Amino acid sequence: MSTLEIRDLKVAVEDKEILRGVNLTVKSGETHAIMGPNGSGKSTLAYAIAGHPKYTITGGQVLLDGVDLLELTVDERARAGLFLAMQYPVEVPGVSVSNFLRSAVTAIRGEAPKLREFAKDLKGGMDALAIDAAFAQRNLNEGFSGGEKKRHEILQLELLKPKIAVLDETDSGLDVDALRVVSEGINRFRESGETGVLLITHYTRILRYVKPDFVHVFAAGKIVEEGGPELADKLEAEGYEAYTKAAV
Amino acid sequence: MGLNEKPLSTLHEKSSYNLDDFEVPTGREEQWRFTPLSRLKGLHNGTAAASGHVIVDVDAAPEVTVETVGRDDARVGKAYVPADRVSAQAYNSFEKATVITVPREVVTSKETVITLTGSGDGAAYGHIVIKVEPMAEAIVVLDHKGSAVYADNVEFVVGDGARLKVVSLQDWAADAVHVSHHHAQLAKDATFSSFVVTLGGDLVRLSPSVSYTGPGGDADMSGVYFVDAKQHLEHRLLVDHSEPNCKSNVDYRGALQGEEAHAVWIGDVIIRVAAEGTDTYELNRNLILTDGARADSVPNLEILTGEVAGAGHASTSGRLDDEHLFYLQARGIPFDEARRLVIRGFLGQLIEKIEVESIRERVMSAVEAELAR
Ligand SMILES: Nc1ncnc2c1ncn2[C@@H]1O[C@H](COP(=O)(O)OP(=O)(O)O)[C@@H](O)[C@H]1O
Numbered sequence: 189m190s191t192l193e194i195r196d197l198k199v200a201v202e203d204k205e206i207l208r209g210v211n212l213t214v215k216s217g218e219t220h221a222i223m224g225p226n227g228s229g230k231s232t233l234a235y236a237i238a239g240h241p242k243y244t245i246t247g248g249q250v251l252l253d254g255v256d257l258l259e260l261t262v263d264e265r266a267r268a269g270l271f272l273a274m275q276y277p278v279e280v281p282g283v284s285v286s287n288f289l290r291s292a293v294t295a296i297r298g299e300a301p302k303l304r305e306f307a308k309d310l311k312g313g314m315d316a317l318a319i320d321a322a323f324a325q326r327n328l329n330e331g332f333s334g335g336e337k338k339r340h341e342i343l344q345l346e347l348l349k350p351k352i353a354v355l356d357e358t359d360s361g362l363d364v365d366a367l368r369v370v371s372e373g374i375n376r377f378r379e380s381g382e383t384g385v386l387l388i389t390h391y392t393r394i395l396r397y398v399k400p401d402f403v404h405v406f407a408a409g410k411i412v413e414e415g416g417p418e419l420a421d422k423l424e425a426e427g428y429e430a431y432t433k434a435a436v
Numbered sequence: 437m438g439l440n441e442k443p444l445s446t447l448h449e450k451s452s453y454n455l456d457d458f459e460v461p462t463g464r465e466e467q468w469r470f471t472p473l474s475r476l477k478g479l480h481n482g483t484a485a486a487s488g489h490v491i492v493d494v495d496a497a498p499e500v501t502v503e504t505v506g507r508d509d510a511r512v513g514k515a516y517v518p519a520d521r522v523s524a525q526a527y528n529s530f531e532k533a534t535v536i537t538v539p540r541e542v543v544t545s546k547e548t549v550i551t552l553t554g555s556g557d558g559a560a561y562g563h564i565v566i567k568v569e570p571m572a573e574a575i576v577v578l579d580h581k582g583s584a585v586y587a588d589n590v591e592f593v594v595g596d597g598a599r600l601k602v603v604s605l606q607d608w609a610a611d612a613v614h615v616s617h618h619h620a621q622l623a624k625d626a627t628f629s630s631f632v633v634t635l636g637g638d639l640v641r642l643s644p645s646v647s648y649t650g651p652g653g654d655a656d657m658s659g660v661y662f663v664d665a666k667q668h669l670e671h672r673l674l675v676d677h678s679e680p681n682c683k684s685n686v687d688y689r690g691a692l693q694g695e696e697a698h699a700v701w702i703g704d705v706i707i708r709v710a711a712e713g714t715d716t717y718e719l720n721r722n723l724i725l726t727d728g729a730r731a732d733s734v735p736n737l738e739i740l741t742g743e744v745a746g747a748g749h750a751s752t753s754g755r756l757d758d759e760h761l762f763y764l765q766a767r768g769i770p771f772d773e774a775r776r777l778v779i780r781g782f783l784g785q786l787i788e789k790i791e792v793e794s795i796r797e798r799v800m801s802a803v804e805a806e807l808a809r
């Protein structure tokens with residue numbers, strides 16, 4: 189049983205205040221959708237929690253099971269059980285997918301996985317996400333299409349089994365087939381009921397495949413409305429206009 | 437034309453077997469301005485007497501002939517005429533040359549490894565000729581180690597349709613000084629690939645050059661270097677396209693760490709009037725890992741013909757990319773390991789091109805050892 193607690197989080201980028209006091213609690217077994225227009229600060233929230241060096245925390249706390257993540261380095265946060273699926277996964281030349289995944293699994297588990305077991309897990313994970321076996325030998329995200337990058341993020345999610353996963357627009361840029369494959373991956377990850385998901389999205393489409401328990405509307409750097417799945421339906425019908433106007 | 441005031445072609449027009457044709461460099465010359473002359477131990481001014489030894493040991497493929505010859509051997513100095521003062525000094529000072537011949541149409545069954553071991557007892561001069569006759573194929577490894585003050589010239593003479601692959605490892609002891617010219621002369625349709633790995637030594641200045649004597653030649657030149665505190669590692673490439681329809685590709689990559697770690701890379705490519713259809717690209721990338729390290733990277737391209745198939749160059753020097761490190765760390769990989777993965781990847785992409793497995797592994801583990809420092 190894990191809890192991610194975001195308390196009055198304030199974040200600036202290059203002296204510009206972006207997050208203006210975010211409060212949110214995600215418990216294992218729960219899926220929270222954060223929905224908001226472009227530029228409202230959704231990715232800023234994701235990156236700030238993960239510890240990206242560009243984002244300056246100007247106030248608040250982020251606790252994972254009582255431990256203040258903001259005091260930890262990026263890799264310590266990941267080893268504490270946090271995972272961020274990035275909106276734009278980074279291309280790393282010269283580092284192969286298999287080498288990267290083995291290093292990551294080793295770091296997270298605290299010991300190197302048995303080679304055969306790892307090969308089996310990797311193959312199973314790739315098959316389930318319809319990722320070609322040849323990807324293992326390719327350079328990390330290099331030359332991957334948008335959809336391939338996103339599937340690869342979910343592969344990592346399934347291999348690393350974090351306590352809390354933050355998924356930043358994993359659905360954007362996917363065609364319907366890819367969206368279904370990726371959603372199934374997220375649902376497999378949720379199945380155990382021991383993990384929490386913070387699903388950031390611009391569109392309601394993914395929420396038909398990955399059912400949220402809570403929906404939060406994000407605008408101008410803070411949560412402006414909260415509710416259950418029905419709130420997504422309202423957004424689908426009415427858009428963000430009401431919120432963006434109110435927030436400015 | 438960058439920092440040069442004169443065209444490249446005129447900068448490279450002087451060459452001579454005669455030492456007196458070259459002034460003692462002062463450090464102000466375009467050719468010498470990056471090199472700390474005071475650390476050359478006299479190789480540049482005639483004060484480095486040939487009192488030391490670099491032992492040349494050849495483990496040859498059975499199909500090749502290996503000869504140790506005198507200064508007057510007709511095959512010495514045929515392909516290459518010394519292009520600077522130290523090169524001319526070496527040419528006038530060596531006692532015995534090593535000549536390796538790969539006979540016509542012979543494909544060697546294994547690589548020929550030339551080990552050059554410095555014995556740390558004063559300056560030494562050397563000369564090597566590697567002659568690959570028409571249609572023959574060979575792989576040659578030059579493995580430099582030990583402690584030395586050494587100046588030498590190496591001639592690669594690649595015949596019509598022949599293929600030569602060379603790996604040159606500069607794995608010297610920390611106090612070594614090495615100034616070397618590697619010249620490849622490519623006949624019609626010859627293929628030459630060179631892979632330079634420079635890790636050790638106080639000062640290494642290696643000048644690989646290529647010339648063509650017929651159309652269709654193809655030169656691929658790669659290099660990897662890892663510069664530690666106080667080391668000066670300099671690579672000066674010259675590709676002189678004087679024949680039509682030849683290719684050249686240069687890709688040198690280095691990592692630098694520590695106070696006064698200094699890398700110099702000069703990439704000169706000349707495409708002369710007759711060299712229509714030339715296809716050339718040169719690239720140098722430096723990864724600066726710490727403060728106090730410096731990389732000078734100067735690509736120069738002079739095109740004298742209107743008809744090239746392709747000509748380009750690029751040079752980048754920068755820090756490790758924060759985004760790369762963030763991505764790896766966000767997956768739990770600790771900073772030091774993430775950094776190693778990225779550097780290993782940066783250099784490894786080139787090292788993968790080394791075909792001889794034992795050499796590739798040795799280079800990779802040498803890089804690992806550098807990374808572990
Ligand atoms: N790295 C950055 N540098 C400069 N401005 C940024 C950076 N990241 C985000 N911003 C700014 O912060 C605001 C929120 O951006 P972001 O968090 O990416 O929004 P969202 O993910 O909701 O589209 C935008 O105005 C954007 O321009």
Ligand SMILES: [Mg+2]
Nearest residue numbers: 230231275357
């Ligand atoms: Mg975003």
